[in-house]
Amino acid sequence: MPILKRLKALLDEAKVPYEVYNHALAYTAQEIAAKQHFSGNEMAKVVMLEVDDNLVMGVVRGNDKINLNEVRDSLGARHVRLATEDEFIARFPECEIGAMPPFGNLFGIKVYVDPALAQDEYIYFNAGNHVQTVHMKYKDFARLVQPEVKRLSGAMSKFAA
Secondary structure, eight states: OOHHHHHHHHHHHTTOOEEEEEOSOOOSHHHHHHHHTSOGGGBEEEEEEEETTEEEEEEEETTOOEEHHHHHHHHTOSOEEEOOHHHHGGGOTTSOTTOOOSOGGGTTOEEEEOHHHHTOSEEEEEOSSSSEEEEEEHHHHHHHHOOEEOOOOOSSSOEEO
């Protein structure tokens, strides 16, 4: 079943209001925001990380970058790095690479959200492909996914994604 169908079923069952938008092909949060006419900060960007040998999903605002030092410190981890596509592609068979929605719970993956994104009233995110975006209230997302809010971006020097 395509991930958008599973996602819609989850949202409908939970009686969560949401909207799905179609847009021209776009690969980055900034491209999507420009095509949809909203701020890149409203887009939730998923970055796959390996934290102490565990695959996790880091979610930041579209204009922010993951700071690996910040992630390591805030999670109390020994080792943090960006996961390679080969390490996570099999976990998302229903999604186009780079378009995974931040619903790690649908894939058995722990989700961490940066506090800057957690403060937003609404978020947009990829719907599992590069031509559709979902818009919903952050509080509904948090209730369904139950992410841990941890600092993932910051002013330190080791940035990625």
